[in-house]
Amino acid sequence: MLQREEEYYASLRDGRRVFYRGELVEDVTAHPVLGKAIRHAAVDFRMAHDPAYRDLAVVSEGHDSFSRYYAVPQTAMDLKRRRDLIAEGTRLGGTVVPLIHEIGTDALFGLLEVLPDVDARYGTHYTERVRNFWTKARNHDWALAVAQTDVKGDRSRRPADQKSPDAYVRIVNRSSEGIWIRGTKVHTSVAINANWLLVLPTREMRAADQDYAVCCAVPVNAQGLTLVASPYLEHATDVWEHPLSAQHKMVETVTIFDDVFVPWDQVFLAGEWDAAGAIAKAFVEFHRFTAVSYKLPLLQALVGVASLLAEYNGIRHARHVQMALGDLVLYEMTVRSILDNAAEQGQRVASGIFRPNIPLVNLAKYHFATGLHQAFHRVQDIAGGLLVTAPSWEDWQNPQFGEWFEQAFAGHEIGGFERMAVMHLASDLVASELAAYHLVLAVHAEGSIEAERMTIVKDYPWAEAENEIRRLVRENNKYQRGLRKLTE
Numbered sequence: 052m053l054q055r056e057e058e059y060y061a062s063l064r065d066g067r068r069v070f071y072r073g074e075l076v077e078d079v080t081a082h083p084v085l086g087k088a089i090r091h092a093a094v095d096f097r098m099a100h101d102p103a104y105r106d107l108a109v110v111s112e113g114h115d116s117f118s119r120y121y122a123v124p125q126t127a128m129d130l131k132r133r134r135d136l137i138a139e140g141t142r143l144g145g146t147v148v149p150l151i152h153e154i155g156t157d158a159l160f161g162l163l164e165v166l167p168d169v170d171a172r173y174g175t176h177y178t179e180r181v182r183n184f185w186t187k188a189r190n191h192d193w194a195l196a197v198a199q200t201d202v203k204g205d206r207s208r209r210p211a212d213q214k215s216p217d218a219y220v221r222i223v224n225r226s227s228e229g230i231w232i233r234g235t236k237v238h239t240s241v242a243i244n245a246n247w248l249l250v251l252p253t254r255e256m257r258a259a260d261q262d263y264a265v266c267c268a269v270p271v272n273a274q275g276l277t278l279v280a281s282p283y284l285e286h287a288t289d290v291w292e293h294p295l296s297a298q299h300k301m302v303e304t305v306t307i308f309d310d311v312f313v314p315w316d317q318v319f320l321a322g323e324w325d326a327a328g329a330i331a332k333a334f335v336e337f338h339r340f341t342a343v344s345y346k347l348p349l350l351q352a353l354v355g356v357a358s359l360l361a362e363y364n365g366i367r368h369a370r371h372v373q374m375a376l377g378d379l380v381l382y383e384m385t386v387r388s389i390l391d392n393a394a395e396q397g398q399r400v401a402s403g404i405f406r407p408n409i410p411l412v413n414l415a416k417y418h419f420a421t422g423l424h425q426a427f428h429r430v431q432d433i434a435g436g437l438l439v440t441a442p443s444w445e446d447w448q449n450p451q452f453g454e455w456f457e458q459a460f461a462g463h464e465i466g467g468f469e470r471m472a473v474m475h476l477a478s479d480l481v482a483s484e485l486a487a488y489h490l491v492l493a494v495h496a497e498g499s500i501e502a503e504r505m506t507i508v509k510d511y512p513w514a515e516a517e518n519e520i521r522r523l524v525r526e527n528n529k530y531q532r533g534l535r536k537l538t539e
């Protein structure tokens with residue numbers, strides 16, 4: 052029931068159509084760039100079979116054992132264990148989340164929350180289909196990707212009003228056997244290394260958009276499905292210069308559905324347009340909890356690397372350095388505490404799932420996303436310019452320079468080589484392609500900052516705050532006397 056690493060690799064050699072820099076990739080596991088992302092993601096399977104992580108990564112029910120990612124959270128403690136698993140996988144992944152179980156199960160949680168109401172209103176059987184899919188996915192320990200974000204064209208127009216009808220994925224045909232879908236999704240993380248794609252609507256819809264209200268599960272080797280992989284992060288190959296990104300990466304794709312057939316038992320929404328927004332939102336709320344969970348190792352790494360470099364550079368006692376270190380600690384602890392609180396104050400929703408508190412999970416994500424650029428600035432400040440000017444590994448190995456560099460780059464009670472190793476790690480975190488990826492990921496992935504802000508502000512108890520002001524005003528004697536006078 053728990054896939055082994057080699058079984059996972061074998062499962063990806065299934066005739067899927069993946070393009071990289073214009074060429075069809077025969078075997079994604081053997082590709083120099085895509086293979087790296089696949090080995091990175093396989094940490095989930097390594098953890099499940101490693102006695103050191105088994106309790107965290109695996110759940111047992113009777114004779115069955117399955118990945119904790121497939122355990123439906125029913126209490127705040129379940130959510131916290133899930134957070135711990137996500138954070139540990141990401142820590143082992145050098146601050147890059149594996150994501151092949153996290154995002155897909157977030158989508159399944161969201162569907163299980165919303166679909167019972169859709170079934171009650173439309174007489175459909177979507178919940179049962181999702182449950183069946185869930186059971187199979189759990190039993191096979193499938194890796195899942197989520198294709199929610201459409202290319203969207205002109206953002207001011209709704210799906211049916213776009214110039215190209217394929218700017219959002221839509222149903223183009225139906226039969227007694229199933230549906231055919233067409234269109235383009237984008238930014239689909241881990242699609243090249245997933246077994247299945249969960250297709251979700253990206254926004255609310257109107258009656259005119261009903262063909263776009265589609266949700267389903269598609270095997271990644273489905274006929275008509277093509278993945279065009281992004282080359283971003285392909286340059287990091289040297290583990291001295293890029294200790295994290297030379298070994299860890301995720302891959303996003305442009306995901307093209309060219310009349311992909313989906314049998315009915317894999318269809319979870321087909322035209323019920325007024326449910327599209329609720330599904331999009333329910334997925335995102337679970338996914339933002341995942342998002343902040345996988346940010347925690349990055350925030351801890353920023354504190355650690357800044358602290359070590361402050362020490363090695365001999366500046367720990369400088370006032371501005373202490374301020375910067377303190378700010379990094381406050382940032383890390385605030386994000387962590389809000390996330391903890393989001394789990395504590397969650398609630399049980401339909402299907403018995405325990406959902407994180409929505410305003411708090413958005414607040415955690417918002418606080419993280421709006422603080423990361425400033426946090427990188429603080430590490431850059433403490434580290435110094437060597438972040439981008441350090442000599443190469445080859446030069447360190449050159450007998451002409453090696454010993455010279457060891458002395459020249461020595462810092463406060465630390466040799467040059469060791470100081471430079473930490474400097475390169477800092478560079479990979481805050482001054483590399485990976486750093487830029489982290490920054491854009493913070494701003495855009497799991498939804499825009501404005502979407503998080505709006506959710507927090509909308510759900511604020513405005514009436515409670517206003518009523519308190521009314522009460523304070525009414526308690527004022529002069530106000531009471533004035534009112535009496537007006538009514539006499």
Ligand SMILES: Cc1cc2nc3c(=O)[nH]c(=O)nc-3n(C[C@H](O)[C@H](O)[C@H](O)COP(=O)(O)OP(=O)(O)OC[C@H]3O[C@@H](n4cnc5c(N)ncnc54)[C@H](O)[C@@H]3O)c2cc1C
Nearest residue numbers: 197198199200206238239240491492495496497498499501
């Ligand atoms: C690294 C990475 C990984 C990702 N992984 C996945 C994934 O696995 N699956 C998936 O489905 N998606 C994924 N995403 C997509 C992510 O959810 C989107 O990037 C995000 O929702 C923003 O969409 P967008 O990129 O199209 O930007 P846009 O929506 O174009 O946003 C750009 C700006 O336009 C504003 N804007 C957009 N629409 C409107 C409007 N109608 N009115 C006013 N302002 C508007 C936004 O607020 C923002 O300020 C990923 C993104 C990244 C960067």
